[in-house]
Amino acid sequence: MEEISPGLENVYIKYTELTFIDGQKGIMRYRGYDINELAEKSSFEKVSYLMLFGKFPDDSELKNFQNKINSHLALDDYLKDILRAMPETSDSLGILQTLLSAKASKESNYKYTKENDGEKIPEILGSVLSMVANIYRLKSGNNIIDPEPGESYAETFLKACSGSADKNKISAMDSALILYMDHEIPASTTAALVTASTLSDMYSSLASAIAALRGPLHGGAAEGAYRQFLEIGEPENVNAWFENNILNGKRRLVGFGHRVYRTYDPRLKTFKKYADILSTTEEQKKILAIAKRLEEAGVKAFGSKGIYTNTDFYAGMVFNAIGFPVDMFTTLFGLSRISGILAHITEYVETQERLIRPRAIYRGSGERKYPE
Numbered sequence: 001m002e003e004i005s006p007g008l009e010n011v012y013i014k015y016t017e018l019t020f021i022d023g024q025k026g027i028m029r030y031r032g033y034d035i036n037e038l039a040e041k042s043s044f045e046k047v048s049y050l051m052l053f054g055k056f057p058d059d060s061e062l063k064n065f066q067n068k069i070n071s072h073l074a075l076d077d078y079l080k081d082i083l084r085a086m087p088e089t090s091d092s093l094g095i096l097q098t099l100l101s102a103k104a105s106k107e108s109n110y111k112y113t114k115e116n117d118g119e120k121i122p123e124i125l126g127s128v129l130s131m132v133a134n135i136y137r138l139k140s141g142n143n144i145i146d147p148e149p150g151e152s153y154a155e156t157f158l159k160a161c162s163g164s165a166d167k168n169k170i171s172a173m174d175s176a177l178i179l180y181m182d183h184e185i186p187a188s189t190t191a192a193l194v195t196a197s198t199l200s201d202m203y204s205s206l207a208s209a210i211a212a213l214r215g216p217l218h219g220g221a222a223e224g225a226y227r228q229f230l231e232i233g234e235p236e237n238v239n240a241w242f243e244n245n246i247l248n249g250k251r252r253l254v255g256f257g258h259r260v261y262r263t264y265d266p267r268l269k270t271f272k273k274y275a276d277i278l279s280t281t282e283e284q285k286k287i288l289a290i291a292k293r294l295e296e297a298g299v300k301a302f303g304s305k306g307i308y309t310n311t312d313f314y315a316g317m318v319f320n321a322i323g324f325p326v327d328m329f330t331t332l333f334g335l336s337r338i339s340g341i342l343a344h345i346t347e348y349v350e351t352q353e354r355l356i357r358p359r360a361i362y363r364g365s366g367e368r369k370y371p372e
């Protein structure tokens, strides 16, 4: 008798050398390296290179990789036209999905080979940086620009967004880009894998991933968690809000729970550190105090069921302190995830390619006659 696995829980669809997660112990590593150590000591470019090509780059490989990324920062004119044509009410992630689809329209004959992928990936990293920076600029009423290369991907991005960025913010952005880079195969990466398994191009695969990232159960959680803090309003409201909305209500605590982790999400440690360092205004300190009280209430109520704080609980606060509004949070997650998704789809197509085509168990009516 066939059985289904609801939500594909515990279904394995590929082998990977990229990300290791131990959900019981709260461990996460990229190619064997601890995630928080990478976030503290490395850079987005080095870790992307590690994920994509299997080793840290030496100095000249790093320079070459950065130069390739930087040579694709200029946005195509047709993308600028699309950006300007988007309604003001469009959300930033929806615009990113649209721009990726627009790029895909010119990729119909893409062939996955190590050589092609090695050229295409830095192109995409440069191009998506520019897309996201310009989406932010557009939404904040600024003109569309071709970003100027900075010292690092994080610096190029922040300067393209708002002209300047201090060292702490660049370092927090770099860490966030690393922490969110990959998470094995969540819904978005799986969507990209399904698309790439048909040998569709990389931009189409990324557009599929971004579409899946959009939902509040996945990428939208950093935004959801932050809106939750805003709704609570004051630290002293936390307990009553928690009781009314979560314990006695029908809502889930956003930024809590995970399909894989039965303990704290390991990425939390670095996000929490930056939330502490960067929350300097009265408003930011208040939000942080609300978050900490809410986390305490959540762990007390749900910890025994293996439901703990996930990375999105504090990530929004960090993005906000860097200078981004709530509407950008999921898009920043998307920007960070691009190289992880590309690493997964190239790993799959290059080493294990097979069309992903699951089955459904039919439970509908038997044969019927067409009504005359």
Ligand code: CMC
Pocket: 007, 183, 186, 216, 217, 218, 219, 221, 251, 252, 253, 254, 255, 256, 257, 258, 259, 260, 307, 310, 311, 312
């Ligand atoms: N608040 C309250 N109860 C929860 C929560 C939560 N955040 N998460 C899970 N539960 C309960 C749920 O009600 C259910 O209880 P019961 O067995 O009594 O009915 C039980 O835990 C199992 O829930 P589930 O929905 O079957 O678990 P899942 O593995 O399908 O869900 C999840 C994982 C992330 C969708 C869920 O924990 C959730 O909705 N969390 C809130 C949204 C959130 O923070 N999402 C970000 C996830 S991390 C980023 C990523 O990797 O995408």
